[in-house]
Amino acid sequence: MSGTGVASVSVALAGSGGAGVMTAGNLLLQATAQAGWYGLMVRSSGPQIRGGEAAALLRIATRPVDCLDDRFDLVIAVDWENVHRFADEIPLDARSLMVGDPDHGSPPEVFAQCGAPLAQIPFKRMAKAIPGSWPNMIMLGVAARLIGLPPETLKSIVRKSYKRGAEGLAASLAAVDAGVSAAAELPETLRLVSPRRAEKPRWLITGNEAAGFGAVRGGVRFVAAYPITPATEVLEWLAPTLASVGGALVQAEDELASINMAIGASFGGVPALTATAGPGLSLMTEALGLAVAAEVPVIVLDVMRGGPSTGIPAKSEQGDVSIALNGLHGDAPRIVVAPTSIADCLTATQWAVHLAERLQAPAIVLSDQYLGQTRAVVDRPADVSFKAERVLAVPHAEGYKRYAATESGISPAAVPGTPGNAYTAEGLEHNERGIPSSQSRDHLAQLAKRERKLRQHDYGRHWAEVEGQGDTAVLTFGSCTGPAREALARAAEQGVHARLVSMRLLSPAQPERLAKALAGVRRVLVVEQNHSAQFHRYLRADFDLPGEVRSFHRAGPLPIRPDEIYQRITEWSRA
Amino acid sequence: MSKAKAGSARRTGVHRTVRARGGRQTAGMSRPEGRADFLARAWTMEVEAAERYASFADAMDEHNNREVAELFRKLARIEQLHADQLLEESRTKRAPAVPLRWDGGREGPETAAPEELHYRMQPYHALQIALACEKRANKFFAEFASKTTDAKVRKAAREMAAEEAEHVRLIEDWLKRTPPPDKDWEHDPDPPFVSD
């Protein structure tokens, strides 16, 4: 380890047919985290369920990173089978280094053309020479050596995670050593600067796990689950966790059942959540309208993926903005919250639980596949005190009106079991007592109540992350925040200063707060990862944006890269 | 009409060496009409086997198991060669127009089952599958020869049985030259990947 070196290195590991690429990537990430660095790992794979071509895309750095870089420094392939499939996700150039097994194919044309030098290491032959070892462990040793990860740290992680017996472990460790030695002749230009001493506690976590954790911290104790890519891990993490905190998770027969189960549980007073993706959210829209009308809190975590319809299930996209904001029939105000990073999945979900319970309305949390399934080293998120605090009716409240048109719009809720306050929750329009009504007076009163209770709430500073100064601003949300932040940091180094506003609260819209955050701004670049600029359209509908507004939008599956935002900001600012 | 007994065993090759009770049954054939007809049915057997190996090769290719894909392609070529030879011997001008079906809902005795595959299988496993196929084919023809009343068909069946016995020997030799599977051949450290 040294004081010289690079601040960030991007490594792609590739292989197929059960080569163990993801395992190697995870070990590398864990080891670099152990050593004190930050980093993240994205997984990519062919369509096969097993044995497919696979790539682990890692970025390791001396400071927290929220996104992949613009290019890769290093690609190591146990074999080159179908690696061309990942070409768009692994941009290389002449400064990159390729390492491959000479006995197992050669780099795809698109890689060969970029001018990156190719080093040959016979992974499979070397693994065969160490009985009981695997080529991916040789690859791991090579990667460790190249990026300056101390082999001993890597080996301690291998020891900790190895589950298959002492002989196999010894062989794996020997393979790591062999890889380290084999890389001795390779360039040292990719070695990382030594990590700084960690000042605060850090976590290794995915956005899906963080969201589940945030839900539990917020007070969720009932989850109804229906598996769907890429949300299934939230539910799998919650299954044993909820049991351990005295809650319950039920696997439902479909999304219609899961949302209705959650609403039922919430009607009973237990904060409830379900997690899904686009197709599931589409199914849930009717029930969400019911939650609005009957004023039952419920939280839906939507881990967005490529759409429309079945779309691209294992890839990220920010295409559910429209349905989250507008997808319910009738006038049905609801809360929409978008985590700004992997760690923020915890805070945002916890906040969403609090808001849903306080305002007695459904809350949709717009995460996405990138946030949900990327594993990252993050500074431990600061604790927030948000929790479920439903305003409850006192027993035997005189003349109790469940849907009383109070000034705040929030009417105390009676939970079944509370004597003297029994009422029927209603999807039909109703009067203040909850009796169905088709009278215009009642309809107006209830519509206004449900709208007022959301609008008048003070959402505080969490409505957005506002950073930086300047008369140019980047306005975005969700997983585009990471690349935007990085782009602006680079721009600042070049003397171009711009603000970042990453909106965490999308609904109800906060036009006054945004106006304040953009005071003095002459150029607004709206950034989002979908084809029809859904976020931009929402901004135009509900806000007055200052100055000139441009939209940078592109559908998935490829992430928006920092350089794409950097170029646009600097060119525009200098124009 | 010859029908294999219910419960006749079939080696599963890759994963088990225990004889399976009530396992997949070998095929039966309705009474052929003379030698030429018998040979045409034998031809069907070889062609089905060849096509099955070819589809195995495709499945292995799709799962990046190149070595075994190549081996299955080789086996497919070999079976096709056998089929071509039979066609010549039967002295028919061309292949039977309508694919002949096996009775009892079975596949041909020389046809390997798709369930035998594993994406991480090694050449040794593939040859074990082929060996089982050839042994079944040999057994089938031997039993057929012992049961038929048509002298010409019996002679043809005996010749086929001998032919298949030779194939058994060839595969056994091939196996001797093939490294046995690694201890951990099945192990894949990565979890399955979801794409729907």
Added chain:
Amino acid sequence: MESRMSSAAAAAPLTWQAFKSDYKPIWCPGCGDYSVLNSATKAFATLGLRPENVAVVSGIGCSSRIPAYTSCYGFHGVHGRALAAGTGLKIARPDLTVLVAGGDGDGYSIGGNHFLHACRRNVDLTYVVMDNHVYGMTKGQPSPTTEPDWDSKLSPGGTGLRTFHPLVIALAAGANFIARAFSGNPNESAQILAEAIRTPGFSFVEILSPCVTFRPEQRDWKNLVRPAPVAATDDPARAARRIMTDDGFNIGVLYKGGRKPYQPPSGKATKHLAELEAEFTI
């Protein structure tokens, strides 16, 4: 591969290979669905069908990938709604042969409601469920036919729920043809499928199709299946007794009723559009 036929050869019956497309399945090697694909295409060939007159309709899941692997028309729809789509297609186009296909998760869980009503409607189509007692595509969660004590991440320790009995439900809901097949007996399955397609009305075929990745123990199914001890019955009461006591491994046609299939509209107009105006004319 005979995927294109000259008009001269068009009259000749097609081999089953002609019903397969060039796309190679992504199914794990060893998956029972490979054999089911073979059985289905063999059934089509046996019946003398033509690929352009067959529609394979599916939902979401591993088994639901099957349409693209045939050379027939295919519809890869949303999760659980294949029977609804297939019903609409068959009613609008009674001339087509419609095969609806999917897995146990797609069919009995999210598709459960449509399953009930498809049996009841008795539209002339065939529904094939490749049952492997698990949700394969989303990494191994219990399905309605999973044993109650099968441990998984989503239901640790098992669901504790009684399994869904699809054949019983099908009979109670009015299915006209009920059979069980096993992917390990592909030619037998082809015969069962052919009979199912040939039989008018709603034909339900559950094909046990082991999942080699999430339920490797299902390799043992070949030792557990047996030919159904009695021939198919047309008496619902007898079928009910038989199916209620069935252990899930009896192979064969179990029930073949005589219900009249749903009659689609004739497609012939009996009124001119101009005549319709008479209703409103003062």
